[in-house]
Amino acid sequence: MSGDIGSTGPSAPSPPLSSHDRTRHRRLRDQGRTDRAALDDVLAAGFVCHLGVVVDGHPMVVPTVYGTDGTWLYLHGSVASRSLLAAPDAPVCVTVTHVDGLVLARSVFEHGVNYRSAVVYGRPRLVTDPEEKLTGLRLLTEQSAPGQWGYARRPSRKELAATALLALSLEEASVKVRTGPPDDGDGPDAELPVWAGTLPLVTTFGALVPDPGLRPGLTPPPHLADRGGTRVG
Amino acid sequence: MSGDIGSTGPSAPSPPLSSHDRTRHRRLRDQGRTDRAALDDVLAAGFVCHLGVVVDGHPMVVPTVYGTDGTWLYLHGSVASRSLLAAPDAPVCVTVTHVDGLVLARSVFEHGVNYRSAVVYGRPRLVTDPEEKLTGLRLLTEQSAPGQWGYARRPSRKELAATALLALSLEEASVKVRTGPPDDGDGPDAELPVWAGTLPLVTTFGALVPDPGLRPGLTPPPHLADRGGTRVG
Numbered sequence: 001m002s003g004d005i006g007s008t009g010p011s012a013p014s015p016p017l018s019s020h021d022r023t024r025h026r027r028l029r030d031q032g033r034t035d036r037a038a039l040d041d042v043l044a045a046g047f048v049c050h051l052g053v054v055v056d057g058h059p060m061v062v063p064t065v066y067g068t069d070g071t072w073l074y075l076h077g078s079v080a081s082r083s084l085l086a087a088p089d090a091p092v093c094v095t096v097t098h099v100d101g102l103v104l105a106r107s108v109f110e111h112g113v114n115y116r117s118a119v120v121y122g123r124p125r126l127v128t129d130p131e132e133k134l135t136g137l138r139l140l141t142e143q144s145a146p147g148q149w150g151y152a153r154r155p156s157r158k159e160l161a162a163t164a165l166l167a168l169s170l171e172e173a174s175v176k177v178r179t180g181p182p183d184d185g186d187g188p189d190a191e192l193p194v195w196a197g198t199l200p201l202v203t204t205f206g207a208l209v210p211d212p213g214l215r216p217g218l219t220p221p222p223h224l225a226d227r228g229g230t231r232v233g
Numbered sequence: 234m235s236g237d238i239g240s241t242g243p244s245a246p247s248p249p250l251s252s253h254d255r256t257r258h259r260r261l262r263d264q265g266r267t268d269r270a271a272l273d274d275v276l277a278a279g280f281v282c283h284l285g286v287v288v289d290g291h292p293m294v295v296p297t298v299y300g301t302d303g304t305w306l307y308l309h310g311s312v313a314s315r316s317l318l319a320a321p322d323a324p325v326c327v328t329v330t331h332v333d334g335l336v337l338a339r340s341v342f343e344h345g346v347n348y349r350s351a352v353v354y355g356r357p358r359l360v361t362d363p364e365e366k367l368t369g370l371r372l373l374t375e376q377s378a379p380g381q382w383g384y385a386r387r388p389s390r391k392e393l394a395a396t397a398l399l400a401l402s403l404e405e406a407s408v409k410v411r412t413g414p415p416d417d418g419d420g421p422d423a424e425l426p427v428w429a430g431t432l433p434l435v436t437t438f439g440a441l442v443p444d445p446g447l448r449p450g451l452t453p454p455p456h457l458a459d460r461g462g463t464r465v466g
């Protein structure tokens with residue numbers, strides 16, 4: 001099989017760095033995507049990533065929101081603890097994953113998950129330029145809630161100063177995608193009386209929930225009102 | 234504000250280890266959950282985690298599926314590269330995150346995300362006992378696709394031997410949860426003519442997609458057929 005995040009087999013996902021394990025990467029070449037458009041697609045489809053840092057030799061993985069301009073990935077520095085802020089040029093790994101469904105094979109061994117995943121490696125820099133900080137925060141805000149940067153109150157000088165923003169280059173990145181039916185449709189297991197296929201996973205925005213303390217008479221702007229029912233990922 | 238994965242403020246998520254940054258953790262005590270039920274709930278609500286390992290001093294974060302019996306978290310070893318299999322007792326961090334919605338505040342600064350997140354730290358062991366290996370694989374399979382262990386073909390001896398399974402103790406874990414409306418409903422920003430509230434994110438299973446190579450006449454079993462439309466997370 002081609003390997004995926006649910007596989008019980010030996011061909012489960014290769015390390016995202018192609019230089020890391022050449023043999024395995026060859027075997028999984030159908031999952032590895034190197035083109036830039038694939039990276040942009042995976043990043044555009046989400047707004048939450050998992051940021052990995054090393055603290056005292058131990059890995060730490062925290063979820064956080066991100067924004068991007070295609071060159072830089074912007075992240076909140078504070079999310080990854082003071083240790084990252086103290087050494088913003090330490091190596092990090094940022095992973096964005098969209099789970100698209102379950103792969104239900106005839107055998108347990110071939111079960112898996114359809115997914116799209118992007119991994120970015122690098123050493124982020126602390127954004128200090130006020131202009132870039134505003135740009136980064138705008139990208140970060142618009143990634144999850146497009147329209148809000150022009151609608152909500154923008155950060156004050158004090159708020160800006162209190163915000164630690166990191167910029168990570170998108171230069172070193174890889175994308176892996178698994179789509180389609182299970183891989184045991186053409187082997188001996190295809191004769192088993194076992195239903196096989198996929199069970200898609202769909203993420204959508206629900207209906208807006210107004211703040212209980214909302215000023216009377218305020219209605220949601222179109223960029224929020226139109227979002228209910230739209231798909232995410 | 235209480236800090237969350239979308240916050241632009243200085244009180245964005247504390248490190249998951251309470252011993253790591255006491256001051257910040259105190260400030261974020263409303264988000265930290267220490268009770269065991271909270272951990273079980275977050276783990277039970279999903280089946281994909283992000284596994285962080287350190288490879289040559291660099292963090293690596295990969296998505297993978299998991300299963301649990303409440304004492305151990307079972308993971309595929311192969312997913313995390315040969316380096317982890319070569320040193321299964323190296324420190325890892327496993328993070329499970331459910332994104333529940335966007336927090337749309339009056340100010341950009343207070344924007345954020347409602348979420349539930351569990352972080353488990355430890356040094357996994359390689360499962361070698363055949364009985365435990367089967368149990369672990371069953372838990373892993375049933376976590377995402379309950380009913381499939383008793384329905385699909387179970388692993389052969391050869392498949393079992395080819396599967397590397399890791400067991401991570403749940404002893405060192407923490408949970409963080411952010412729910413509810415934005416936090417600026419009682420400050421000066423509450424007077425702004427800006428709509429505020431939350432935009433929930435809902436993940437559901439869609440309709441089953443049969444394998445194009447499916448044997449004629451096979452229909453999905455109830456444990457799969459009944460899953461369409463059900464909520465995940």
